[in-house]
Amino acid sequence: MDLALLINGFPPALLFIVGALFIPFLGGKMKPGFMLALPVLALVSIACTPDGSHWGFQALGYDLFLSKVDALSRVFGYIFCIVTFLGIIFALNIDDDLQFCAAYVYAGGALGVCFAGDVFSLYIFWEIMAVASTFLILARRTRASQAAAMRYILVHIFGGLCLLAGILFYVQRTGSTSLGLMQLSGLDSYLIFLGIAVNAAIPPLHPWLSDAYPEATVAGAVFLSAFTTKSAVYLMARMFPGTELLIWLGAGMTTIPIFYAVLENDIRRVLAYSLINQVGFMMCGIGIGTALAINGTVSHAFCHILYKALLFMAAGSVLQVTGKIRCTDLGGLYKTMPLTCLFCLVGAASISAFPLFSGFVSKSMIISAAAYDKLIIVWLVLQFASAGVFHHAGIKVPFFMFFGHDSGIRVKEPPLNMLIAMGLGAFVCVLLGVYPYPLYAILPYPVEYVPYTGAHVVGQLQLLMFGALAFCLLILSGYYPAEMRAINLDTDWFYRSLSRRLYSSSDTILNRVNRVCERVFIQEFTGKLATWAENGAARLLLILMLPLWTLMRLSEDRKTQISSRISTLLKEGAVPIGISLAGVGLLLCGLYLFH
Amino acid sequence: MKKELTVFDKPKNVNRFLYLFYLSLVALLLIDPFIHKHGAFGWEDVPGFFAAYGFVSCVVLIFIAKLLRLWVRRDENYYG
Numbered sequence: 081m082d083l084a085l086l087i088n089g090f091p092p093a094l095l096f097i098v099g100a101l102f103i104p105f106l107g108g109k110m111k112p113g114f115m116l117a118l119p120v121l122a123l124v125s126i127a128c129t130p131d132g133s134h135w136g137f138q139a140l141g142y143d144l145f146l147s148k149v150d151a152l153s154r155v156f157g158y159i160f161c162i163v164t165f166l167g168i169i170f171a172l173n174i175d176d177d178l179q180f181c182a183a184y185v186y187a188g189g190a191l192g193v194c195f196a197g198d199v200f201s202l203y204i205f206w207e208i209m210a211v212a213s214t215f216l217i218l219a220r221r222t223r224a225s226q227a228a229a230m231r232y233i234l235v236h237i238f239g240g241l242c243l244l245a246g247i248l249f250y251v252q253r254t255g256s257t258s259l260g261l262m263q264l265s266g267l268d269s270y271l272i273f274l275g276i277a278v279n280a281a282i283p284p285l286h287p288w289l290s291d292a293y294p295e296a297t298v299a300g301a302v303f304l305s306a307f308t309t310k311s312a313v314y315l316m317a318r319m320f321p322g323t324e325l326l327i328w329l330g331a332g333m334t335t336i337p338i339f340y341a342v343l344e345n346d347i348r349r350v351l352a353y354s355l356i357n358q359v360g361f362m363m364c365g366i367g368i369g370t371a372l373a374i375n376g377t378v379s380h381a382f383c384h385i386l387y388k389a390l391l392f393m394a395a396g397s398v399l400q401v402t403g404k405i406r407c408t409d410l411g412g413l414y415k416t417m418p419l420t421c422l423f424c425l426v427g428a429a430s431i432s433a434f435p436l437f438s439g440f441v442s443k444s445m446i447i448s449a450a451a452y453d454k455l456i457i458v459w460l461v462l463q464f465a466s467a468g469v470f471h472h473a474g475i476k477v478p479f480f481m482f483f484g485h486d487s488g489i490r491v492k493e494p495p496l497n498m499l500i501a502m503g504l505g506a507f508v509c510v511l512l513g514v515y516p517y518p519l520y521a522i523l524p525y526p527v528e529y530v531p532y533t534g535a536h537v538v539g540q541l542q543l544l545m546f547g548a549l550a551f552c553l554l555i556l557s558g559y560y561p562a563e564m565r566a567i568n569l570d571t572d573w574f575y576r577s578l579s580r581r582l583y584s585s586s587d588t589i590l591n592r593v594n595r596v597c598e599r600v601f602i603q604e605f606t607g608k609l610a611t612w613a614e615n616g617a618a619r620l621l622l623i624l625m626l627p628l629w630t631l632m633r634l635s636e637d638r639k640t641q642i643s644s645r646i647s648t649l650l651k652e653g654a655v656p657i658g659i660s661l662a663g664v665g666l667l668l669c670g671l672y673l674f675h
Numbered sequence: 676m677k678k679e680l681t682v683f684d685k686p687k688n689v690n691r692f693l694y695l696f697y698l699s700l701v702a703l704l705l706i707d708p709f710i711h712k713h714g715a716f717g718w719e720d721v722p723g724f725f726a727a728y729g730f731v732s733c734v735v736l737i738f739i740a741k742l743l744r745l746w747v748r749r750d751e752n753y754y755g
Contacts, residue, residue, distance in 0.1 A: 343743065416679050452715055454716075464728075483683060490679065535710050550732075550733035550734050561741050566751060569748075569749055
């Protein structure tokens, strides 16, 4: 094969998945070198691949394409490679091939979803993602993580099956396997929509995320935060742009999790809730569906992956060096971890969309798109959510980890590779905030949007700073909800608690039914049936014969004697053949005469 | 171990930080009327709208969250 074609068009998904298989066999300096080279190669490959469908083949009479490239898939491909690179640097100090392999297969699955040219390869990569990501939770190797991983994979199997059912109906209806725009009408589209919505964590289907991500390994959470939800964002943007339902789901998605985030004690769970909130902005943008909104969604996904990875790295570093992650256990860490604190603050400023940080140049596009379409309620909700994000992710996360009350914990900064990964992430967050034009240049539609206008900057600063004032006053007055060791019920209650009750009640009811059935059918009925089968024939015969013997004036003794003989013969099945034949003959004659 | 940072251990520094913060709030309100605005909605152009909205949002957020806590809070071992 032509070498140029191989480099230009090699599906990055296969590069990662095949590459992952080699990782356990490498040692020494080869291993980090190889692992860091993979995302760079994949990035180059994506950049060099011309638009269009490549790597097509036929299977079962359907046209499948492993690599279909356009502007939309390219942006997601780039950012998936970048975050894999950062995540791997962050993870380099761990000695656990399971996590590296799972991360690469998972990232490969996400890239596969991005570049899938047909619905079947999409589904396969979708499931690869679900399975590989589960190992990043399992690899924490605690009881809580095992249980969370089990719930996680069950939810994703449900979502995957919805997607598969939708795909099969779709192929059946249209006869085509092509992956493209869809209208939300008909069973197939609703099932596909539902399958994507599970992965996008749209409420009330969201609790798998806040349940599982905080239980993942330190590095695992960084990868998890990037791929599953954002590949769902990509797919929604590919298939359902302009679907009005998404505007309202997205608006709800931005608000519901922030209340939980305010109450939550586990820092990584706060970040998980804020992740759902951020994906809500993207869903809203996809629902609005204008060029500005889609550009906003894609750029926000790009920036979000970076700052969310950065925040999970910072929280992961704290977990790694202190062994603790609850607000109630932490505080005052800035004293000995100033660099981690600084990087966390950059991530916090970015997610809060502070001017000069990456969130500002992307989120504002979505909110402006809502304003241009005169979606008053949506606009107000998104602004409320923006203030709320700053409140919990922007202030709460760094405040309770690094400032707040002094927990007395004195630990060193995390290992150098972790600091480098965070430093690079923080640098890119600031770079994109200050100079967003390289990002704007790769968006699906031409960008005319200017983020830095006076009105915009001042408006956003007022929104954030006066939100911070509210935080400040509430903390000082003691009205702020105290951090406490508790959990907050979410919609996973339905499958965690209700299913347990369902199990125990069905256990009680069904086992009781079982016991009754056993007594009635096995012990009593079967016994009686057996006795009847044993004695029935003799009794029947005696009922017929007794009147005859009475007519024949046999003595009682004689009757008893013959009865017991007949009973014994029939019981033992020892009736002479001649008599049996005569009986059968008589029966047949009777049947013939009376038929 | 390296020397630790103790900048926020001194109440004076915390107060300085807070004054700086309040000062920036005042500055944001003062320059607001001089900014050229053309918001999609009329109220966006009202000076201090975003400040009020941000403040109220956060208070409402906390208020609702506290109510929510009464309803959804459970012991850490609730699920066993």
